[in-house]
Amino acid sequence: MTYQKKINLSTKGLTDIIDLTSRVADILTESKIQNGVVIIFITGSTASITTLEYEPNLVKDFQEFIERLIPRDKKYHHDATWGDDNGFSHLRASFLGPCLSIPISKGKMSLGTWQQIILCDFDNHSRKRQVIVKIIGE
Amino acid sequence: MTYQKKINLSTKGLTDIIDLTSRVADILTESKIQNGVVIIFITGSTASITTLEYEPNLVKDFQEFIERLIPRDKKYHHDATWGDDNGFSHLRASFLGPCLSIPISKGKMSLGTWQQIILCDFDNHSRKRQVIVKIIGE
Amino acid sequence: MTYQKKINLSTKGLTDIIDLTSRVADILTESKIQNGVVIIFITGSTASITTLEYEPNLVKDFQEFIERLIPRDKKYHHDATWGDDNGFSHLRASFLGPCLSIPISKGKMSLGTWQQIILCDFDNHSRKRQVIVKIIGE
Numbered sequence: 001m002t003y004q005k006k007i008n009l010s011t012k013g014l015t016d017i018i019d020l021t022s023r024v025a026d027i028l029t030e031s032k033i034q035n036g037v038v039i040i041f042i043t044g045s046t047a048s049i050t051t052l053e054y055e056p057n058l059v060k061d062f063q064e065f066i067e068r069l070i071p072r073d074k075k076y077h078h079d080a081t082w083g084d085d086n087g088f089s090h091l092r093a094s095f096l097g098p099c100l101s102i103p104i105s106k107g108k109m110s111l112g113t114w115q116q117i118i119l120c121d122f123d124n125h126s127r128k129r130q131v132i133v134k135i136i137g138e
Numbered sequence: 139m140t141y142q143k144k145i146n147l148s149t150k151g152l153t154d155i156i157d158l159t160s161r162v163a164d165i166l167t168e169s170k171i172q173n174g175v176v177i178i179f180i181t182g183s184t185a186s187i188t189t190l191e192y193e194p195n196l197v198k199d200f201q202e203f204i205e206r207l208i209p210r211d212k213k214y215h216h217d218a219t220w221g222d223d224n225g226f227s228h229l230r231a232s233f234l235g236p237c238l239s240i241p242i243s244k245g246k247m248s249l250g251t252w253q254q255i256i257l258c259d260f261d262n263h264s265r266k267r268q269v270i271v272k273i274i275g276e
Numbered sequence: 277m278t279y280q281k282k283i284n285l286s287t288k289g290l291t292d293i294i295d296l297t298s299r300v301a302d303i304l305t306e307s308k309i310q311n312g313v314v315i316i317f318i319t320g321s322t323a324s325i326t327t328l329e330y331e332p333n334l335v336k337d338f339q340e341f342i343e344r345l346i347p348r349d350k351k352y353h354h355d356a357t358w359g360d361d362n363g364f365s366h367l368r369a370s371f372l373g374p375c376l377s378i379p380i381s382k383g384k385m386s387l388g389t390w391q392q393i394i395l396c397d398f399d400n401h402s403r404k405r406q407v408i409v410k411i412i413g414e
Contacts, residue, residue, distance in 0.1 A: 035142070036274060037274060050233075051232060051236050052228065052232045053183045053216075053228055055219055057214075057215035057218055057219045058214075058215070058216040058225065058229075060215045061228075061229055062229060062232065065208065065229050096233070096235075097235065100237060101239050103142065105142060105270075112181045112183055114183045115183040115236070137140060138140060
């Protein structure tokens with residue numbers, strides 16, 4: 001049995017980090033699937049999905065770390081291709097990846113208490129985003 | 139058809155790296171599933187699952203690299219939140235990610251000879267950990 | 277229902293980046309699965325699968341970034357183990373990961389227009405590679 005819903009949302013870009021956990025949990029409840037796996041996937045090449053304890057200080061650490069790792073104010077060859085100055089956004093997204101798979105047991109995701117599902121929008125401007133939540137199971 | 143087992147284990151923390159391959163293979167054999175996918179997921183926000191050739195020198199390289207990338211002896215905003223001084227552990231875990239999906243064919247995982255499934259515990263002290271092994275297939 | 281095909285290809289190594297999107301899309305069409313998930317997995321410990329806008333300038337950015345992050349001309353302990361001088365390849369592969377999961381809806385993957393599936397071969401010489409494409413759905 002499979003079930004799919006899309007989460008539509010607006011982001012501010014520049015490593016905007018959004019907690020998706022309760023929205024994914026609601027879709028899981030709605031699906032009535034008790035046992036299986038949920039795949040969370042972001043369509044697009046400048047955003048990622050991962051897990052993080054969603055508290056403001058750690059979110060700030062995450063943003064500072066990614067800025068140090070792949071700085072925005074560096075020259076990227078990609079910026080010469082389309083002129084949209086978001087080479088750094090693509091690299092960040094590619095590195096963190098677009099997908100996450102979480103087991104489901106007794107109708108619940110196997111997340112820890114401090115383990116939230118996050119969307120990271122690395123683009124350099126606000127965006128409309130669509131996250132795919134696909135559930136496979138029984 | 140789905141099958142799930144938990145692997146319970148104790149870790150030493152501080153980038154303790156544990157080879158889970160044979161334990162996952164045993165669960166797959168037990169499940170009798172011949173064809174599908176196995177999802178390995180770590181519950182918790184300071185540990186990760188990935189693959190690595192599990193030999194002592196490469197494990198040391200991995201530990202040194204992650205220490206250089208996200209140093210332990212740096213100040214993190216998160217450390218002001220709970221006072222448990224593990225901001226670096228959270229960042230490492232978020233970056234490497236909590237899950238891994240491996241195809242199954244003829245009752246075996248499609249791993250390479252030098253490709254082991256590893257749990258990386260980044261927390262700053264020893265922990266009891268629970269790894270979820272979920273198999274979906276036929 | 278499950279379906280599996282292997283993609284066999286030759287790579288040049290040294291962060292050779294290959295676009296797999298159309299080959300995966302062809303396998304999906306062939307499978308006739310309309311709804312589910314496709315798992316793309318690279319067997320081996322010196323290569324990875326992720327997504328990237330596949331255009332030459334961004335590919336160059338990606339190659340330069342990974343070279344800066346985990347340099348080839350550094351000493352790695354692993355190089356003392358087998359003498360094959362590819363410690364850097366293993367670390368890069370472990371860090372980016374071997375797998376990718378993409379939802380399928382109406383017989384199509386939920387990829388963005390600029391979001392291609394890539395194989396990154398980090399090994400230090402040319403290789404024969406086998407990518408597993410596993411589709412689960414209905």
